[in-house]
Amino acid sequence: MEPNLSVDFFGKIAASPLVLASGVMGISYSGMLKVVENGCGIITTKSYTVQRRKGHEGPVVAEFNGGFINSMGLSNPGIYEGMKEIADCKKRCDAPIIISLFGVTAAEFTELVRAVDSSIIDAIELNLSCPNVADEYGIPIAASTEKVFEIVSAVKSITKLPVIAKLSPNTYNVPEIALSAEKAGADALTLINTLGPGMIIDINAQKPVILNKFGGISGAAIKPLAVKLIYEISKLVKIPIIGTGGVLTGEDAVEFLLAGAAYVGVGTAVYYNGIDVFAKINAFFSSYLRQNNLASVRDIKPI
């Protein structure tokens, strides 16, 4: 019998536990469709702000042996344009769609949530990694239990959609933050956002490669940190976790499920292993399930 990869996602059926991570391919409806066609179960859109943002001038990406740093600068056409794009996607596919929202204050987040058309969106992800200091990548909101509680509560009070808090790894108290988000009513957590930021210097130019100097670290280098936080936090909270951070292969994805993730986010892997990386990971799930005499991906239990 063909192993079952489909999973429940807040009452909707997703064809696979794989989630497209925010910021990758999620800008146009056709980009999102392409990812679904290639085996992704759940889509996360690019992070939207109220006003449109141009993002940073390039270079916005740089690679090192363990992965990538990027500083796209949250380019997006604004939530209202974004909703049209998502509507175009929803018309053409059944995959659950998570809209990612980016704000600085609870008021900004609630303004964004009010702009979300809940008839075409299946969940809201709060990108809580915003700096609340003057420089671009200072201490994120996600380092403050109070602020996370305030924002999640404010959002929960005005929407019936499931609310997912995406947490930053760049703080010593991630488990406390996770508990705070759960207490405020979060329905799920995404762990982890990019690490750092980091920096790469071009030795010929003797300049930072990223024009904005610093960029969030993704890719293989951050995977053990993601696994550790998923493992630790899944034992503390009752809400499901979307495990994200350095998943490149089917082996990585199974490792995340064993760590305690309910869903597995895939982002940078699109560069390393192609747009069909989702199908490749799904194929590995199937062979892993067969090898272990398991019927469903949900039978891969956390260790």
Add this chain to the structure above:
Amino acid sequence: MITWKPFTVKDIIRETPSTSTLVLSGKMEMQPGQFIMLTDFATGEKPFAFSFVSENECGLTIKAVGKFTSAITRVPVGSTVYLRGPYGNCFTLPGKDKKLILVGGGCGTAPMRLWLRHLLQHGYSNITFINGARSADELLYASEFRSYPIELITSTDDGSEGYAGFTPDILREVLTNSAFDILYTAGPELMMKKVHEVIGSTPLESWFLLERYMKCGIGICGQCTLDPAGIRLCIEGPVISGEVLNSIDEFGTYTRDAYGGRKVFAGIGCT
């Protein structure tokens, strides 16, 4: 692994009032049609196609239209710029007996020149080239093209050199009088859209070099996808067949800006 390769700017040729060619020292392994990302690590980074490559030099012909293109075409000779790539797919050499027609409009003539030189180097002799620009002073490589063993047709929108008119209209006439096997084109999208319409349902095989706002160049940011097929122009393009374009409804209609929003093509610029 993404690495930036340093190149010394050996010369800057002012081709037209708005367009310059950066002549770079060094060899770049690439195929016609592919593109590179160019940066100065100071102003920005943009995708470009080469206008020529040789054993020890390569050239980027760039129109100064914004902050980055203005800065990069004014760097002092001897300074260093940085390239990553090449990226994307490429033109492929057709059968030797094929009758070819190349259409370059405005800045699109730059990558068409590379392809033309490549074809000539490989012994192709049956080539017609339509080189169009808005006016005589914006026409690229006019005298160079005259020295090639090709059928050269020059056109300008205002009639200041060659035929007066838009390249798609010239193409329509040319196609009425002679038959071709394969067409290659690069230029403003509205021009290419009209070229696509002119080809229409004829059996002419066609290849279009498209342009979109590219942020990462490596297929992850999603900024350059073509609706509705989700073709990432930086990976599955930038060379797209006329047949595939039949189903690309954004072709000639809209593109995406730096914000990722849809930007409708203005009704001008059809060289």
